[in-house]
Amino acid sequence: MSLDRESVPREREVPPVAAGAAPAPNPHATAEQVEAARHDSKLAQVLYHDWEAESYDDKWSISYDKRCVDYARDLFDATVPEEELRNLPYDRALELGCGSGFFLLNLIQAGVARRGSVTDLSPGMVKVATRNGQNLGLEIDGRVADAEGIPYDDDTFDLVVGHAVLHHIPDVELSLREVVRVLKPGGRFIFAGEPSNAGENYARPLSTLTWRTVTNLTKLPGLSSWRRPQAELDESSRAAALEAIVDLHTFSPGDLERMAESAGAVDVSTSTTEFTAAMLGWPLRTLEAAVPPGRLGWGYAKFAFNSWIALSWVDHNLWRRVVPKGWFYNVMVTGVKPS
Template sequence: MTAKADPAPNPHASAEQVEAAWQDPKLANVLYHDWEASTYDEKWSISYDERCITYAVDRFRLAAGDVGPYEHALELGSGTGFFLLNLMQGGVASKGSVTDLSPGMVQAALRNAEHLGLDVDGRVADAERIPYEDNTFDLVVGHAVLHHIPDVSAAMREVLRVLKPGGRFVFAGEPTTIGDFYARKLGQATWWLTTNVTKAVPVLNSWRRPQEELDESSRAAALEAVVDIHTFDPDELERTAVRAGAVRVRAVTEELSAALFGWPVRTFEAAVPREKLGFGWAMFAYRTWQRLSWLDEQVLSKVVPRNLFYNVLIAGTKPV
């Protein structure tokens, strides 16, 4: 039987498709992420060098307690491949497979893997019905994906199905319920302030992105209300994984002061022309985020309840 070809990317959705997406979160995810695929790495300052390799490996170690190595790893909701490709470069896995609902994201991830010389294949796939056989992978990973999946419990069961006995899963970058609330409020306030000040103050007009770009960003932000389905309580996320059949399950959280700084910075960067900021700004933002992340991990995590932090990470194992 001939394998069914993956669908082509659709970076320019019609008005009818966008209207339908408001009632269909999976379609919304496809349209939104196909639209973002070509600019996603730039938007989120994603790279495949030492900076992001270190970030990815550190997130993995924080969640899992080790860094492998693992033979064959699958990434769910891979986007452009940020998490898996940087983990592979960091020696966590030697062979990779990427899946995403968005054809544009799968294509971007495979292009990035080819450019990096990594052994990676890819499929357009639903995380609730992973198109691989039982007991295929030594490791399943994801970054900022679980909150997009309508049925997280079904996805967890699928993850355990495709893992080999004793295999590990690690998911990072998921929003906590409290963290998502304050991050969104900070982002909305920063967007409103930046776009209005750069419009109202003539000397700052050159810092305002063209109106058509701002309108497009606003439309994309509106779709986020559909594609961002869940926020998580760390305790409940652990219970979800255990109910799916996982063992040695552990959730940890990170980013409190780093999130309070980072979300306004990211929003400001999205609201002004990138060329206005330059390398000096990028290094200031990154170094400040690093220092605040250290503060969160070494000091605040010891005294602040974990559900107040922005990110939750979870790891677990398939029973032998």
């Protein structure tokens, strides 16, 4: 899908979420809606992410304390040239496909930007992200918006960021052209957390195998307390059916570089993260989704986090030197709007 430049809505035409004019979240899609979404990618995006919005932070262990502030800042520092880091903060930033606001809210807390705006196709996600920003006392506004037609004027933002969003967008290059349009001359964009072609070949099968193993084992006598109620498992299965629809792309680093340059960006570069950490992280996240909340306990949470940190260190300090860049699970891309 593509949009003519004249059809892209401008800032004055799209009211902020706080004005009450945005679509209401729909947190529980019906089987009929899920079926309709199989033939409408953007409907699938809205249904799936509205469904996930209120539980998204818990599902992915997202927080807005030092743990995730440091993680977001590490991703940023690994992508941006060192000389630019000395000029922080940016004044105004936008997060595209904000989800619950994880990336931008933590980057603002890390001193990367002073104030920000969040957009997402999902009303539920915009609601959660703006609420999270307000709870943190940050200067945040939010809008329900299509990434292929960003509802802001040209030359509005100093920084545009996104985390695990580009792979949901049908026309990635069109979206990147929009990103370049709303950036001020010399402004930078950073997109992190995008799945690589190679990484999807090991992460998704590990997750599927874990789900099947846990949901079958917990049917055995004596393990019923480890099993979620069947209604919750059925709902998770319907959500998983939508997830298979909303994940539209995987990328090689070269793919993202070419699209960013075609969109008009300069100084484009990519980096990758998580190799063995992804092989651990996906099964652990799937295990957490398959058992009742809180059942695994604090000891498990500490083990999972420390193990992921340790493997991330190994990936960065060992495997990065010997494993091809494209084999890592997450791809990050950055570029600048020409001055």
